[in-house]
Amino acid sequence: MEPAMKRRVLLATGVIGAAMIAAPALAQKRTKRFRMVLNTSFSGPQSFLLLAQDRGYLAEEGIEIEFTQGGGAYTAAPRMFAADFDFGYGDINSLIEVAAEHPQKAPVGIFALFNASPSTIALNAAGPIRSPKDLEGKTLLGHSSDVALKTFPAFCKVNGVDASKVTIRTFGGGMRAQVETMLGSENVHGVFGYVSTIASAMAEGGKDLNNRLRHLRFSEHVPDLYGSTLMVSRKVLKENREAIASVVRAFNRGLVAAVQTPEAGIDAVMRRAPWNDRPAEMLRLKTTYEIEMAHPDGKRIGIGAIDPARMTRAIALITETNRLKRRPALDEIFMPDFLPPLAERVHSISS
Template sequence: MIRYTIAAGLAVAAFAAPVAAQTEIDFTLDWRFEGPAAPYFIAEDAGHFAAEGLTVEITPGQGSLDAIPKVATGAYPIGFADMASLIKFIDQNPGAPVIGVMMMYDKPAFAIVGRKSLGIEEPSDLEGKVLGAPPPDGAWAQFPVFAASTGLDVDSITVEPVGFPTREPMLAEGQVAAVTGFSFTSYLNTVRLGVDPEDMTVLLMADYGLDLYGNVIIVNTEYAAANPEVITGFLRGVAMGVKDSIADPEAAVAAIAARNPALDSALEVERLEIALRDNIVTEWVLANGIGNIDADRFVSSLDQIAMTYEFNTEPDPALYFTDAYLPTDGSLMLE
């Protein structure tokens, strides 16, 4: 069980100052209602959003790329998406009204998940093997950078396009030796299908030279400019939800289970704890708080993207992320 000392953020929202009227806002996730999404649901159920005058409707997504066009077109004012994919989208769509405002996965969950019995224990083992990769997957989008960082002979790898529903079953059945995916998703889903955890290999791309950031909360810039207090209130509520999730993962996952009675709560608690441990509550976050980025690392990440992606214009960090909407009242700090 993951536990951290939380100095603030667990006060019952019912004691917060009353608000005049609730603003309804739609928030689109990158994926299904799983453990790592618990902070948003507990923020809603514990009243953290309500304390900010918000009623938040959370909807599932279909992959790390899915939320970007939804937010850019204004279909959703706020979403959750892969940072590197956001950078490429903005480069390919100059002036698109979308930007990152709160980094959630300081260490990205992008991973290669394989099986030792199928010969996968380190990056070089992918050579000569079949790799399953869903085309819209955020981890697959970063695979060229990972391959460049590790010196992989990409031509020797057979890439099999797979769908999200068939990715882990194909790995469990041995139809592919490894898959791209989020570490906490592909690992646990494969184990759930009966594969021995001891047979699993998780190669977290961030452990192999990647400076890339992971998933980030994004906003429609036009909506945000017109409603800055809504965005800041939403982000403060998310921070409180993260703290609640750290303090009591079971209760946080119960907020998801309330929307999905068929949820395997034990599995999703484990998934949430992995995400908190490996992706969200990093040393940098413990020192600096939730949500912001390190400017030098961000520039380095842009350089890494440019290793395999040709920017149409000179990359400008200010186009992709702003801290202008982050709360400044100390609510982002975990200790």
């Protein structure tokens, strides 16, 4: 790990040793098997999940998880609900939508990894857009299920942007193709996405175009929003709370390991997707740490937890701007019951 990143990783004293020693013996547990849907195909930011599996942290808890690759973070909560997955990893704002529609059946967040919104609007650095208000009269591209696109109404509300004056076009190609379309057009002015995903896509193949981009980051312009969280089904929540705590403990150990040794995390990704661009995946992971998991709240409450007042404001904002039929209660969206002690969690990845 680079020295600068090491300085940003603040762990409680003895966290590694405590986590390793506390793991219960596999022989004492009967293996419990679960299905889990991911946010996307295998990629750098999932390294903590994959290390928990590869290093036996899940097995030591008596847990076996079958990972199913996802089609985007905003699709994870509805897919988890529709396909009866036990666990899921995806966007918490989408979870708010599902909970508003299906209050008795929606999954619940239990381990919030992205304590800052990962979303952005990528812009041509040579273009005229400098502030959110400059988006009026412009055209933006994005996948129909992109988190940034889906939470753009909240972005507009907070920043006084008239959304009716912004043209949004959906795009079916990959992230790099979207950005290259914008850079080569006078009629397309921005692209929705994650900061980390765009950075990775623009670095693939050795031709890095990130220096041609500027960003309107949601973490700066809509600071109350969170990003991806681990979720559990209502069925497992009702029937197997002990197993939930075991899963969270194992993934927390995976996160500690992934932050301490990011190269090992990328090794875990490449074992499953050897066709991925390794340097691009490392950049994606590093950007995730530096932006999407770097909210100042991490120093106070640790990675995995949420600030109740902030989350309550986020729920109210998404409910209003996405015109949901009801506003879910805080405990419908996130339960802190299964978090390991603060001393065993990553405290902050912020500078």
